[in-house]
Amino acid sequence: MLKYRLAALWLGLTLGALPAAAQERVILDSDYTTIGDDGQVGVMAMQLHAQGAINLLGITVVAGNNWLPQEVSDALKAVERMGLANTVGVYAGARYPLVHDYKTMTYERDLYNVGGSWFRRPEPPDDQLTPPLDGFATKAKVQPQHAVNFIIDTVKKYPRQVTLLVIGPVTNIALAIRMSPEIVPLIKRIVYMGGAFEVRGNTTPAAEMNVWYDAEAARAVFRQPIEQVFIPLDVTNTVQANKTIFDKVTANKDHIVSKLLLNSGFARSLQQNPKATANIYDTLALAYLVDPTYATEVVEMWVDVDTNWGPSYGHTLGYRDTQKPAANHLQKHKVVLRFDNERFFKLYVDLLTRPVPVLMKKELRGTSAVQLRTTLQEFAVILTKPRPS
Structure with a gap:
């Protein structure tokens, strides 16, 4: 336990050096999994929340990696496992894409040999859930408010202060904007893991999964005049x-x-x-949100999505200034192409190996400078002590 507390102190000092821009309100919109890249983002984001680097306002869940009830179950266990069941709410969102349905997806599976958990069977009953290794949540409960309404209300409550970290299909965000278009100028920014601009897709040859799953929703949001940043396959393939x-x-x-x-x-x-x-796709998006300098190459593109049924459905279109179509409905967004891999992996390993349940920042208060220096010296001794053979 001493080692965990020392590690938390060390992390607190590390995160204290993060730029002020990292201290922002965040909604994590995710097609949640237990320990896939979405689940890893959950662990990392909750550690950052515990240390005061971000204010994680809630987790909104959207269908994508799996059927919605399974994802909600996984997210509930995650906040409970991390000791934040009473702090970070889980909100169930869109159960299906706007247009893209299961029958159409089965055609695409046969055409392109794509797969994933959402293809393995028709939608199961809500009570047929798979528990993680450490069992279902027993204390955390899904919030009564729908995820879309939570997004709308939170953005209005904190105008121009909320960043949406969108690491699944964009359905919840599209519905929020459709229901309350007045929130568009109130959203601080959206950071996505999504898209494949100049590389092959990972679901069909043309499309990245998060965009392909609900291309109509993605197109509707990408065309909005909101600051939007894409962490696409172009960069995640290299990390x-x-x-x-x-x-x-x-x-x-x-x-x-x-x-x-x-x-x-x-x-x-x-x-x-x-x-x-x-x-580990989605984890890069969180790192960028915390500190944009993890990105070493960023370009600006006019972004759109192909929603025509066929081989190119869900293809993310990015136009440089010289390529921009004459139509004026597109918006220019940032697209990350390269990352500081070495620096990123230090953060990745650090956050995934912190104590669970988390140690909140307030638990570290009251430590004098002398106590802190002594504690860190003890921590260094522990780290350098050889392991018994």
């Missing part, structure tokens, strides 16, 4: 976890994040092939 990173995150076999990862598909892949790598 992949390998065995070295995996071993660092799972070094403490008693840590719940380690246990979950050791039970993951990536762990099985590494057993078969130690040179295997894994995409």
